[in-house]
Amino acid sequence: MGHFHPLLVHLPIGMLAALAVLELAAFLPRFKNAAASAGFILALAAPLAVVTAVCGWLLSLAGGYDVQLLAWHKWLGTATAAGSVLAAMFFWRGEFLAYRVSLFATAGVLMAAGHLGGSLTHGSDYLTQYAPAPVKKLLGIASTKKTSTPVSLAELRRQPVFAGVIVPLLENKCVRCHGAEKSKAGLRLDSFAALQAGSDDGLMLKPGNAAQSPLVQRLLLPADSDDHMPPAGKPQLTAGEIALLKWWVNAGMPETNTLDSLAPPPEVLAVLPAR
Ligand code: HEC
Structure with missing residues (x-):
């Protein structure tokens, strides 16, 4: 009800x-x-x-x-x-x-x-998130939202992998339900510590073992399964984004290593320009 x-x-x-x-x-x-x-x-x-x-x-x-x-x-x-x-x-x-x-x-x-x-x-910034700058100024809202300026692939490869590619992915598709304002199942996906902490049910990611990570498993469930994430009708991950997450978990969930130092396979590199 x-x-x-x-x-x-x-x-x-x-x-x-x-x-x-x-x-x-x-x-x-x-x-x-x-x-x-x-x-x-x-x-x-x-x-x-x-x-x-x-x-x-x-x-x-x-x-x-x-x-x-x-x-x-x-x-x-x-x-x-x-x-x-x-x-x-x-x-x-x-x-x-x-x-x-x-x-x-x-x-x-x-x-x-x-x-x-x-x-x-x-979310509390929904109304004004895309308001024109003068309107924001009038309402006294600082443009705190990180605007992701496009970066070249070469530049991206020199950035820490977590901040450079994992954070934007989760921000786009998960954090609206797993963040500070809403944290469904007690799970937050808006910081590295939160990813390590897991949910009310325990660890959701096992570094080095994507196949055994409940979070990855949920992404791979059929789209009509009740447990599939993101829930039906919400913006879904692309196959490339899932591959990227899997690779990152299998690589041990590195936080500060640059993408280049981790030598990602070609299929992961192929996903990046799409961003
Ligand atoms: C529209 C809201 C929404 C979005 C977007 C969303 N989730 Fe969820 N998520 C939920 C709800 C509600 C639950 C709890 C119900 C359930 O377990 O299915 C949940 C549960 C989970 C769980 C299980 C936690 C546990 O304790 O078992 C995981 C893992 C998860 N989500 C991962 C993700 C990931 C990764 C994304 C982004 C790719 C995402 N979710 C996007 C609403 C959402």
């Missing part, structure tokens, strides 16, 4: 936001009847908000989310559901001032809850 949360959540959001706007408009004489259907909207929005919050609570039990973000999102989401019920109750008792105050307060809390929910699912 938890998986219904991202589907349902947009209904109470839209209804509560629309109701708040209608109530604001109703302050103007010209639109004084704008909120005439408020009772109807509340009768839909309040129960939906409660069901959505319950589904969200269930979804949170799956774990793997940034603990602090999740805690805030949970409480603000609960407050949104409680606020909508409160607003509905005041409305039906005819206490219209209290109704409007709780509606506007709920709409404010809703915005914060929604923003945190977006950060949980998409």
